[in-house]
Amino acid sequence: MAEPWKTLTAQQQQALAPLASEWEHLTGTQRTEMLALAKRYPQLTPAAQARMQQRLAVWVKLTPEQRKAAREKYKAFSKVPAEKREQVKQMVTQPAAQP
Amino acid sequence: MTTKLDPNKIVHILNQSTQDLDSETLSRLQRARAQAMQHQAGTARLMQLAGHRWMSVLVPHTAQQWIVAALLACTLAAGAGYWWQQNHHQHVIELDEQILTDELPIEIFID
Numbered sequence: 001m002a003e004p005w006k007t008l009t010a011q012q013q014q015a016l017a018p019l020a021s022e023w024e025h026l027t028g029t030q031r032t033e034m035l036a037l038a039k040r041y042p043q044l045t046p047a048a049q050a051r052m053q054q055r056l057a058v059w060v061k062l063t064p065e066q067r068k069a070a071r072e073k074y075k076a077f078s079k080v081p082a083e084k085r086e087q088v089k090q091m092v093t094q095p096a097a098q099p
Numbered sequence: 100m101t102t103k104l105d106p107n108k109i110v111h112i113l114n115q116s117t118q119d120l121d122s123e124t125l126s127r128l129q130r131a132r133a134q135a136m137q138h139q140a141g142t143a144r145l146m147q148l149a150g151h152r153w154m155s156v157l158v159p160h161t162a163q164q165w166i167v168a169a170l171l172a173c174t175l176a177a178g179a180g181y182w183w184q185q186n187h188h189q190h191v192i193e194l195d196e197q198i199l200t201d202e203l204p205i206e207i208f209i210d
Binding site for chain 2: 040049055059067075
């Protein structure tokens, strides 16, 4: 069911705000997936909510195959020992923090 | 000297020995035997009935019963498939949420 943007609840619209302008161009499947994520939005911390909103526009543009590949990479990365995951995290985030 | 006794001889000896018992003891033994036989017959009959009943319930006999059984099997299979799909979908959404909220940038996981 392809729900128009106007029919979404205020909470759904808030969670999916970055997608407001392109919502009508999304397929029914994409909208269903985004609405499922919006349902979980209230349970997130403010920082996690901000990250989700920043990434939604990129995520929704990916093809199903790209999203599937990203999930597989994430699952593989989750199996890496915690120390190494932390090292990677620092390598990636620190250069961005430096002036 | 070893004596080999066959079962028939043992029965004969036991029967002879009952004649040495007093009448009261003999009647007690007979009553106990009758009760044991009755109890065993009742238990065996119950087991037979239970087995027969379960077999009658579980195994279809008529064409109509076979159709109902097949429909039930199809419904169960469809339900199991639906449950698996919902479970899988839920798992995918949880994974998406983790990717979108992880401290690592999303570009790391995208080609």
